[in-house]
Amino acid sequence: MSESQENKFQERIDQGAKIEPRDWMPERYRKQLIRMISQHAHSEIVGMLPEGNWITRAPSLKRKKILLAKVQDEAGHGLYLYCAAETLGVDRRELIDQLHTGKAKYASIFNYPTLTWADIGVIGWLVDGAAIVNQTMLARCSYGPYSRAMIRICKEENFHKVQGFEIVATMAKGTAAQKKMVQDAVNRWWWPTLMMFGPHDSESANTPELMKWKVKTKSNDELRQRFVNLTVRQANAVGLSIPDPHLEYDPESDDWRFGEIDWEEFWNVIRGNGPCNRERLQTRREAHEEGAWVREAAEAYASKRKAEALKQPA
Secondary structure: OOHHHHHHHHHHHHOOOOEOOOOOOOHHHHHHHHHHHHHHHHHHHHOHHHHHOOOOOOOOHHHHHHHHHHHHHHHHHHHHHHHHHHOOOOOHHHHHHHHHOOOOOOOHHHHOOOOOHHHHHHHHHHHHHHHHHHHHHHOOOOEHHHHHHHHHHHHHHHHHHHHHHHHHHHHHOOOHHHHHHHHHHHHHHHHHHHHOOOOOHHHOOOHHHHHHOOOOOOOHHHHHHHHHHHHHHHHHHOOOOOOOOOOEEEOOOOEEEOOOOOHHHHHHHHHHHOOOHHHHHHHHHHHHHHOHHHHHHHHHHHHHHHHHHHHOOO
């Protein structure tokens, strides 16, 4: 890599150009994207598990159908993102192996259990809501395939957020027991959701480099603050409270100031010691092993089609 190449690359980034797979790029840029996109893909796939547990227990046929469609969407997002990662020259099998061996990370939020039906509503509202705030920023990132993937995914995530908030709003105006159940779910998911944005900017080793290359256009703390500002107003609208005694509106900045996140818990979950880390990975490994026959059948079919195509006259 010459200094001239790197300078020209940075000039393109600064001018707002999209970097495409065949363009020259620094090796570090490529590796950072593979790490980010694959982590995102893993999160979509593992994220199917906490909600998938509730498909058979949803309270009505309508709720079952909506949840089934949502979980199916998340699988599609994962596959779409693996395709985007592959444009950077990495093999999907390698990425999946990194997930199953614990080498690759996924969103820490999916290591928490879903204890009641209210959790499904709160995941849609808070977790998908946080994902939208983050992914809207990524839809403007400098790498073309990732940027375009995010535009499509954000549109579907908006549906997910709406269905989650609709469940929450329905329960909040229901019986006293229903309101208590949904408030309990908010209390359990609020702080893990804030952790989804990653560590403080001062603790995020990758953020300066990613912002220089416009892979990220907002920092972790900026995105977290935007999410809090949006969500507190929504909670107030349906009569739910945010479990933070330090939450306070700042009229000068128009921000909601919030208390300190339990970073010890955050790092503990990241290191594999959350409530469901081991269960999630074991479930993924078993699903991969039991699905081997599907991959083998697909490969056999592709080989057959290729052989047939070679027999066709030119």
